[in-house]
Amino acid sequence: MVISDHAPVDPIRLGGAxxxxxxxxRLRQLDVAQKSGLSRSTVSRIExxxxxxxxxxxxxxxxxxxxxxxxxxPRWRGGELDRLLSAGHSAxxxxxxxxxxRLHEWLVAPEVTFSVFGxxxxxxxxxxxxxxxxxxxxxxxxxLVDVQGLLGQIDRYRRLARRIARDRGWVGxxxxxxxxxxxxMTNRRRxxxxxxxxxxxxxxxxxxxxxxxxxxxxxxxxLSFLSIAPAQTVRGQRAGIIRVRKPLSPSSERxxxxxxxxHTDKSLAGYxxxxxxxxxLASPASRP
Numbered sequence: 001m002v003i004s005d006h007a008p009v010d011p012i013r014l015g016g017a018x019x020x021x022x023x024x025x026r027l028r029q030l031d032v033a034q035k036s037g038l039s040r041s042t043v044s045r046i047e048x049x050x051x052x053x054x055x056x057x058x059x060x061x062x063x064x065x066x067x068x069x070x071x072x073x074p075r076w077r078g079g080e081l082d083r084l085l086s087a088g089h090s091a092x093x094x095x096x097x098x099x100x101x102r103l104h105e106w107l108v109a110p111e112v113t114f115s116v117f118g119x120x121x122x123x124x125x126x127x128x129x130x131x132x133x134x135x136x137x138x139x140x141x142x143x144l145v146d147v148q149g150l151l152g153q154i155d156r157y158r159r160l161a162r163r164i165a166r167d168r169g170w171v172g173x174x175x176x177x178x179x180x181x182x183x184x185m186t187n188r189r190r191x192x193x194x195x196x197x198x199x200x201x202x203x204x205x206x207x208x209x210x211x212x213x214x215x216x217x218x219x220x221x222x223l224s225f226l227s228i229a230p231a232q233t234v235r236g237q238r239a240g241i242i243r244v245r246k247p248l249s250p251s252s253e254r255x256x257x258x259x260x261x262x263h264t265d266k267s268l269a270g271y272x273x274x275x276x277x278x279x280x281l282a283s284p285a286s287r288p
Contacts, residue, residue: 012049014059014070019047021066035065056145064148072145088142088182091228096125096138096180103213105129107170114164123157128170134216135161135172142182144190151201154179176219177202178209183225191223198223 022032029047033040038058046054046062056072063070093110100108107130112123125138137157144150154177161175179202181187191198204212206224 010049011051015047015049015051018062018066018068021068022047025066027066032062032065036061038062060146060148088228089140092140092142092180092182092226093124095226095228096140100127105131106213109168112164114160114167116160116163119156119160121153121156123161123164126161126165126168128165128168128172129216130170132216133171133173134219135165135170135175136216137161137175137177139177139179141179141187144181144187144194147190147194147197150179151197154201174219176212176216177221179223180226181223183227188225 022029029040029043033043036043036058038061042054042058043062045051046059051059060070097108097110100106107128109126109128110124112126114121114123123137124140125136127136127138128134129136137154139150139154139157141150158175158177162172165172181191202221202223204220204222206222206226208220209222209224212218212220212222
């Protein structure tokens, strides 16, 4: 399913595809409802293409119950969206790299591509502790969109990790997984909404991870939040949140897109100030 300005989702076609697969599998709407945890009327609405008031999770749940895959591919201004998202992902990578740099026994490989028995993918970070022969798979997420998709991806990485590590000469006895989520109100709200499922598969938190990294005995399965450190001001104090106000010139929207390529609050503030924007710095104490 592609969400874009040029090719909007066709709910009638999507609903028809779901209905066709259900009938092919010789399932009733009630059967799909029970497997997806939804009501039969909701399944019926999806099949009719009446999805205006339904959540994406509901549609994805029905698709999973039928063994279907629906890809959500947001698009915006060509590659501009990719640049915005990759900036947050790169910032998480940088924070994690600095953390591992203080743990001298760990060997770390970022962006590990693999192809094992036809299964292909990229592990954000693969780490190895030679003394403990411990492997750690780290998945970085700037947004939590599909919970079941995330858990399925983590299980796949855990299953393939030993084979992938052997290609690097790393012999691991145990495989642990760590999902690092960008700390935001939206992500915390989504994690809270799926707390039972997520904590059932990823019961450990950031405190447990830090303790385990110092001496990785046994295995962990963790989910924790990681904030991108704010910039330091000239006096060494933490900079506040930048609230952008109404631009002063018609071309300022394009200027702001360029400014978003800066990765720190300080550089962004300087760019806005020199580009004719007005903004307000909120103190850390006033943050929600």
